[in-house]
Amino acid sequence: xxxxxxxxxxxxxxxxxxxxxxxxxxxxxxxxxxxxxxxxxxxxxxxxxxxxxxxxxxxxxxxxxxxxxxxxxxxxxxxxxxxxxxxxxxxxxxxxxxxxxxxxxxxxxxxxxxxxxxxxxxxxxxxxxxxxxxxxxxxxxxxxxxxxxxxxxxxxxxxxxxxx
Amino acid sequence: xxxxxxxxxxxxxxxxxxxxxxxxxxxxxxxxxxxxxxxxxxxxxxxxxxxxxxxxxxxxxxxxxxxxxxxxxxxxxxxxxxxxxxxxxxxxxxxxxxxxxxxxxxxxxxxxxxxxxxxxxxxxxxxxxxxxxxxxxxxxxxxxxxxxxxxxxxxxxxxxxxxxxxxxxxxxxxxxxxxxxxxxxxxxxxxxxxxxxxxxxxxxxxxxxxxxxxxxxxxxxxxxxxxxxxxxxxxxxxxxxxxxxxxxxxxxxxxxxxxxxxxxxxxxxxxxxxxxxxxxxxxxxxx
Numbered sequence: 001x002x003x004x005x006x007x008x009x010x011x012x013x014x015x016x017x018x019x020x021x022x023x024x025x026x027x028x029x030x031x032x033x034x035x036x037x038x039x040x041x042x043x044x045x046x047x048x049x050x051x052x053x054x055x056x057x058x059x060x061x062x063x064x065x066x067x068x069x070x071x072x073x074x075x076x077x078x079x080x081x082x083x084x085x086x087x088x089x090x091x092x093x094x095x096x097x098x099x100x101x102x103x104x105x106x107x108x109x110x111x112x113x114x115x116x117x118x119x120x121x122x123x124x125x126x127x128x129x130x131x132x133x134x135x136x137x138x139x140x141x142x143x144x145x146x147x148x149x150x151x152x153x154x155x156x157x158x159x160x161x162x163x164x
Numbered sequence: 165x166x167x168x169x170x171x172x173x174x175x176x177x178x179x180x181x182x183x184x185x186x187x188x189x190x191x192x193x194x195x196x197x198x199x200x201x202x203x204x205x206x207x208x209x210x211x212x213x214x215x216x217x218x219x220x221x222x223x224x225x226x227x228x229x230x231x232x233x234x235x236x237x238x239x240x241x242x243x244x245x246x247x248x249x250x251x252x253x254x255x256x257x258x259x260x261x262x263x264x265x266x267x268x269x270x271x272x273x274x275x276x277x278x279x280x281x282x283x284x285x286x287x288x289x290x291x292x293x294x295x296x297x298x299x300x301x302x303x304x305x306x307x308x309x310x311x312x313x314x315x316x317x318x319x320x321x322x323x324x325x326x327x328x329x330x331x332x333x334x335x336x337x338x339x340x341x342x343x344x345x346x347x348x349x350x351x352x353x354x355x356x357x358x359x360x361x362x363x364x365x366x367x368x369x370x371x372x373x374x375x376x377x378x379x380x381x382x383x384x385x386x387x388x389x390x391x392x393x394x395x396x397x398x399x400x401x402x403x404x405x406x407x408x409x410x411x412x413x414x415x416x417x418x419x420x421x422x423x424x425x426x427x428x429x430x431x432x433x434x435x436x437x438x439x440x441x442x443x444x445x446x447x448x449x450x451x
Contacts, residue, residue, distance in 0.1 A: 004167065023170035023213065024203065046201050047269055048355045059242070059271040065200045066272070067193070069170045070215060114267065135354025136266020 008072035012037065013081030021068040027061075028052045030068035031078060039079035039109040050137030053110035054078045060117040062136070079109035082116065091157050092116055095150040103141035111137045115151050124155055165203050172215045176302060176331075179219050182212070183327045184304050190214050192329055194222075194238060195272040197265065198281050221302070221331050222276070226250060233335040234300075237276035242267070244275060244288070254335065255446060256291035256344030256363040256439075263287060263346075266354045276330040279315065282322050282382065283357070287348060289316070289383040290363035290375035294344050295335050303328035318381040342367045345442035347435035351422060359423040360431045364439035366447050370394040374407075374436060379414040379428050386410040393440060407436050 118133035370391035
């Protein structure tokens with residue numbers, strides 16, 4: 001059967017990438033299988049669990065519900081892009097570790113991306129805004145309290161750094 | 165997923181030509197939050213998926229044009245919920261958009277997709293019905309306007325003709341003439357569809373509009389022109405009697421996995437009272 005792949009071009013974690021994808025491939029498939037970025041996880045595949053959350057053109061999305069071809073020309077941030085190039089963790093990643101928010105770890109890349117998007121929009125979120133901002137991310141270990149505390153820690157830390 | 169080809173037309177003319185040529189083999193892709201699930205589970209198996217996100221006439225955006233609020237077909241739930249004009253003058257619609265799915269879903273799901281899927285549980289439908297929304301549709305024969313109450317048939321079926329698509333949703337302004345509120349029950353916030361979704365709108369002339377969904381094959385709009393619901397001096401018994409006639413056409417399925425008919429019918433009455441009280445307070449506060 002002849003290849004039906006179509007070429008797309010996107011910027012992932014700051015690097016320009018070109019890849020040929022099947023029209024039926026999702027952005028999640030392209031990230032994991034073609035670009036080797038396996039941080040975003042495949043889980044429910046119906047947009048309920050948030051394990052595949054990435055930031056697409058500045059907005060958090062379930063990458064299992066976006067076709068890779070739709071991301072042609074887009075800018076994507078995945079969990080691999082949160083730490084600095086020398087491997088230093090970002091404030092939100094450190095806060096997740098400090099607060100014990102990471103147990104089995106499966107949902108964490110998605111939780112981090114939702115938290116990152118939330119803090120970008122609401123640098124000082126209320127508890128209600130944190131709960132709503134992360135409502136699309138399930139944690140089977142039920143670490144919600146620790147995860148919410150981590151978001152609060154990262155927000156407080158950013159505020160303290162801004163004030164100093 | 166079963167293989168399909170992908171088309172991304174840049175113009176409305178190309179889109180309509182493609183839809184006309186491919187007929188039922190084509191499916192329109194906007195936000196994808198419903199379609200991609202259906203492509204994966206096989207309940208939709210188009211030969212060609214037509215991505216309309218680069219068609220300028222369907223572009224996201226909210227503007228006032230000659231006394232009409234125009235919402236572009238591709239406007240997302242996130243954009244609707246955050247827009248100052250929507251929040252001020254169509255509070256029920258902003259509230260409805262804010263409770264669809266999760267942040268990730270609201271960042272992709274579009275208003276036209278919410279309506280065209282014609283889910284009985286579509287959360288934006290009741291508020292749009294209350295505000296007298298009109299669908300602007302385009303087909304190869306040209307454009308036409310469809311009042312939203314004449315758009316829904318049953319789950320997944322609308323009165324759009326084959327080859328037609330939605331360009332925009334129009335709402336007569338000033339929408340502040342109608343103060344609205346939305347209420348909803350769901351099993352799990354952030355994920356599940358509504359077990360009951362309802363909006364109420366009151367205006368200064370005493371007319372009350374109530375629209376509700378997830379209790380029958382399509383959303384229902386009922387109007388109380390007697391003034392009883394809107395009158396703050398009405399007794400609870402008098403209001404309850406009007407609500408009984410308003411909810412008379414609710415027919416929730418006994419086979420739904422979300423909630424039993426008794427629960428849904430009971431909640432309709434609770435949500436109706438709450439939405440009415442909020443809408444009245446908003447009208448009193450100046451919309």
